[in-house]
Amino acid sequence: MSFSAASKQVLRRASTVQRRQFSSTPVAAAAEVKKLGVIGAGQMGLGIALVAAQRAQVPVTLIDTSQASIDKGLKFADKLLEKDVSKQRLSREDATAARERLKPSTQMDDLSDVDFVIEAVPEIPDLKTKIFSRLAQICPSHAILATNTSSISITRIAASTTKNPTDLSAASRVISTHFMNPVPVQKGVEIITGLQTSDETVDTAIEFCKRMGKIPSRSADSPGFLANRILMPYINEAIICLETGVGAKEDIDNIMKNGTNVPMGPLQLADFIGIDTCLAIMNVLYGETGDSKYRPAVLLRKMVDAGWLGKKSGKGFYDY
Numbered sequence: 001m002s003f004s005a006a007s008k009q010v011l012r013r014a015s016t017v018q019r020r021q022f023s024s025t026p027v028a029a030a031a032e033v034k035k036l037g038v039i040g041a042g043q044m045g046l047g048i049a050l051v052a053a054q055r056a057q058v059p060v061t062l063i064d065t066s067q068a069s070i071d072k073g074l075k076f077a078d079k080l081l082e083k084d085v086s087k088q089r090l091s092r093e094d095a096t097a098a099r100e101r102l103k104p105s106t107q108m109d110d111l112s113d114v115d116f117v118i119e120a121v122p123e124i125p126d127l128k129t130k131i132f133s134r135l136a137q138i139c140p141s142h143a144i145l146a147t148n149t150s151s152i153s154i155t156r157i158a159a160s161t162t163k164n165p166t167d168l169s170a171a172s173r174v175i176s177t178h179f180m181n182p183v184p185v186q187k188g189v190e191i192i193t194g195l196q197t198s199d200e201t202v203d204t205a206i207e208f209c210k211r212m213g214k215i216p217s218r219s220a221d222s223p224g225f226l227a228n229r230i231l232m233p234y235i236n237e238a239i240i241c242l243e244t245g246v247g248a249k250e251d252i253d254n255i256m257k258n259g260t261n262v263p264m265g266p267l268q269l270a271d272f273i274g275i276d277t278c279l280a281i282m283n284v285l286y287g288e289t290g291d292s293k294y295r296p297a298v299l300l301r302k303m304v305d306a307g308w309l310g311k312k313s314g315k316g317f318y319d320y
Ligand SMILES: NC(=O)c1ccc[n+]([C@@H]2O[C@H](COP(=O)([O-])OP(=O)(O)OC[C@H]3O[C@@H](n4cnc5c(N)ncnc54)[C@H](O)[C@@H]3O)[C@@H](O)[C@H]2O)c1
Pocket: 039, 040, 041, 042, 043, 044, 045, 063, 064, 065, 066, 069, 070, 119, 120, 121, 122, 123, 124, 127, 148, 149, 150, 151, 178, 179, 180, 181, 272, 273, 274, 277, 312
C-alpha cells in the first residue's frame, strides 16, 4: 500500500472514531466548544487565552505550573484590555467580561471539563509528549487536544496519547493550532495535522480558530511546517551575518525592515519570539532533516547559554 493510501485509511478510521463525538457540521461542532483549556501562561498561551475569552467568548481554564507566570500573564492581560478600552476598541463591560472568563490554575486536573485544549508550554519535545499523555487521561473523550508547537511533529505528539498505535480514540483528536506572535495582533494561524488526526478534528479546529477571529492556513506535518520552515532559516542567517561580521545588528535589521517592508528586522524579531524558542526550532529543523543548511548559528546557542532570551528576559540582541 502506498504511503498516501495508508495514511488515508488511518485518517478514515480516525474520522469514524471522532464522528461519534461532535456534531455533524464543523460550524456546529465549533459552536459546541463551550469551554477552552490553555496550558502555559507565557507569551503565546496568555495571548491565545485572552483572544479566545474576548473573541470566541468562551471561559478559559489557564494552566501553568508557575504561579509567577500566571500572575505575570494576567497582569499583561489587564494591560492589553485596558489599552483596548482606552483606544475605544472595546467597551469596559466587554473587557470586564473577557477578563472574568480567564480562570487560572496550577492543576492540570482542572482540564477535566474542557471541550478544546491548546497546549503552549516551551518547545521541549519530552515536555509536550508527557503533557499529551496526561491530557488523554484527564480531558473528556470528545475534547480536541491541540498544540501550539512551532516545529515538533504532530504525529509524534499524537502517538504519545496511547501505548497502542491502533487506538486512535485520543490520537485522532490531536492537531496543531499554531498561532502567530503576538496572538492578539496576528491574524494567521497554521493548522497542522498528524497522520492520526481525524477530519472532524480538523474542521472543528479551523472553525474554532475562525471564532477567535483568525485566518487559518493548512500545512503538512513536516519539520518547521510552513511558517517556521521559511522564517527560522532567515533569522538564523541574520545571526550568522552578525557573528561573522557581515553587518552590525542595526544594519542587518534596518536593511530588512526598510528593504522588504517588514515591521521589524530579523534580530529584533528573534528577541520578540524568544531566542530559546528560535534555537529549539532550528534544532528540530536540523535534527529531523539532517540538512546542514539548518545548522543553528553558534551565537544563537551562546545567547541561550547566557540566558539572553530576548524581550522576555530583558536582554537579547537588544536591551529591554
Ligand atoms: N514565542 C513565539 O513567537 C511563538 C510563536 C508561535 C508558537 N510558539 C510556541 O508556543 C509555545 C510556547 O511558547 P512561548 O513563547 O509562549 O513560551 P514561554 O516561555 O513564554 O511560556 C511557556 C509557559 O509554559 C509554562 N510551563 C512550563 N512547563 C509547564 C507545564 N508542565 N505545565 C504548564 N505550564 C508549563 C511556563 O511556566 C511558561 O509560563 C512553544 O511551543 C513555542 O514554540 C511560540
